[in-house]
Amino acid sequence: xxxxxxNQALMKLLLKAGQLLLESxxxxxxxxxxALYMFRxxxxxxxxxxxxxxxLIVEIxxxxxxxxxxxxxxxxxxxxLDKISQINNIVRKxxxxxxxxxEALEALEILDRQPGGKFVPVLLSTAAAAGAFSLLFGGKLxxxxxxxxSCLLAQLIGLFFRSVSMHQFFNSLIAGLVPTLIxxxxxxxxxxxxxxxxxxxxxxxxxxxVTMVNAIRDAINGDLVSGVSRAAEAILIAAGLGIGxxxxxxxxxx
Amino acid sequence: MNFxxxxxxxILVSFFxxxxxxxxPWVSFLxxxxxxxGYLVYLICPSPRAGYLLxxxxxxxxxxxxxxxxxxxxxxFLVLGIYPLVPGTALYQTMAYAVxxxxxxxxxxxxxxxxxxxxMTVSIALVPTVFRIVLGERKKRSRRRLQMNED
Numbered sequence: 001x002x003x004x005x006x007n008q009a010l011m012k013l014l015l016k017a018g019q020l021l022l023e024s025x026x027x028x029x030x031x032x033x034x035a036l037y038m039f040r041x042x043x044x045x046x047x048x049x050x051x052x053x054x055x056l057i058v059e060i061x062x063x064x065x066x067x068x069x070x071x072x073x074x075x076x077x078x079x080x081l082d083k084i085s086q087i088n089n090i091v092r093k094x095x096x097x098x099x100x101x102x103e104a105l106e107a108l109e110i111l112d113r114q115p116g117g118k119f120v121p122v123l124l125s126t127a128a129a130a131g132a133f134s135l136l137f138g139g140k141l142x143x144x145x146x147x148x149x150s151c152l153l154a155q156l157i158g159l160f161f162r163s164v165s166m167h168q169f170f171n172s173l174i175a176g177l178v179p180t181l182i183x184x185x186x187x188x189x190x191x192x193x194x195x196x197x198x199x200x201x202x203x204x205x206x207x208x209x210v211t212m213v214n215a216i217r218d219a220i221n222g223d224l225v226s227g228v229s230r231a232a233e234a235i236l237i238a239a240g241l242g243i244g245x246x247x248x249x250x251x252x253x254x
Numbered sequence: 255m256n257f258x259x260x261x262x263x264x265i266l267v268s269f270f271x272x273x274x275x276x277x278x279p280w281v282s283f284l285x286x287x288x289x290x291x292g293y294l295v296y297l298i299c300p301s302p303r304a305g306y307l308l309x310x311x312x313x314x315x316x317x318x319x320x321x322x323x324x325x326x327x328x329x330x331f332l333v334l335g336i337y338p339l340v341p342g343t344a345l346y347q348t349m350a351y352a353v354x355x356x357x358x359x360x361x362x363x364x365x366x367x368x369x370x371x372x373x374m375t376v377s378i379a380l381v382p383t384v385f386r387i388v389l390g391e392r393k394k395r396s397r398r399r400l401q402m403n404e405d
Binding site: 026027030079080081082083084085088089092121122125126128129132133135136137196199200201203204205207209210212213214216217220238241242243245246247249250 | 260263264266267270271272273274275276277278281325326327329330332333336337338340342343345346348349350352353354371375378379382383
C-alpha cells in the first residue's frame, strides 16, 4: 500500500473518523489518537490535532511547507458503543496500511449512514435494565414490573421532549420525576412495596455512566478541557435525575 | 446462593445497559460478566470504601484484558461493568434529604456517594497507566505528546 499523497482526501478521512468517534460518545483522546495513528500510517509531514467534545481541528503541514487544515463542529452526541469499536477497527487497518484512504473513507461513510440501531429494542432494554436494577436494590417481582413500566413511560415522555430538541437535562428530569409520581400513587395502595428500589432502579439506566468514565479518562490523559466539560455534562444530567426524583418531597406538595 | 443470585442480576443489568447503548449482544454479555465479578468483589470486601476501590480496580483490569483480547476499546467493557456499582441509592437519598431540608443527612449521604465515586476514579485512572507500563506501551504515548498541541 502506498502512502497517501493527496492531503485533501486524507484530511477528509481524518475529520470524518474523529467526528464519528466524538458523535458516538468516545473519549476525546481516542478521537485525537485515531487521526494521529492514521496519519502516521499513510500520511507524510507534520500533524497537529485538537479535539474537545464539541469541536475537532486538524492541521497537516507537508514537507514543502504548505498547510492543509480542517475543522469540524460536533453538534449531536449520542452513545453507540458498537460504532466506536467498528471505527476503531477501520483506524487500525489504515494505520497498518491494510486499506487506503479512499476505502477507509467509504467504510466510514457507510457507517455514518447506518441508522443508529433499532429504536424499540433500545427502549425495551433500557426498561429491562431498570427492572434488573430494582432487583439489585432488594426488589422482588412487583418492584421489577413497576420499575420496568415507569422507566418505559419516562422514556416515552422523554421522546416528546427530544423531538422538540431540548437538552438531555429535561429528559433526565422526567426520568427522575415519573417513577416518583408513580410510586406516590402505587405506594398508597400497596404500602409493602419497596419504593426506593423502584425509584432508584428506574432512574439508574439514564445515569451518565459513559460521560463520567470518559471525563475521568480524558482528565487523566491530560486533556483537561475535555475532562472538565464532560464532567460538567455528567453532573448536569445526574442533577437532573436527582432534582426530578426529589421534586415530590418539596414541603407542601406531599 | 445469595451471591449467585446477585451475580446473575448484575449480568442482567450490564447486559441490558449494553444493548441500550447499541453494543453487540456478546460484548454486552462480556460486560455483564465483568460487572458481576466487580460487584462480587465489592460484596466480599469488609468495608464499602475498600469495596469500591478494589472492585473498580478489578473491573478496569478485566476490561483492559478483554479489550486487548477482543481488539476493542476497553471503555466498552468498563462502562457496562461499572453500572451495577453506581452508588444510586446514596445519590437519590442525598437529593431527597436536601429537598426535605434535612441538610445534615443530605451532606452525609452526599459525602458517601462522592467518596465512592472518587475511589472508583482512582482505580479507573490507575490501572490503564500501570497496564501500559507493564506492556511497554510507553513509547507511543510520549511520541504523541511531542506531536500534539496541549489543551
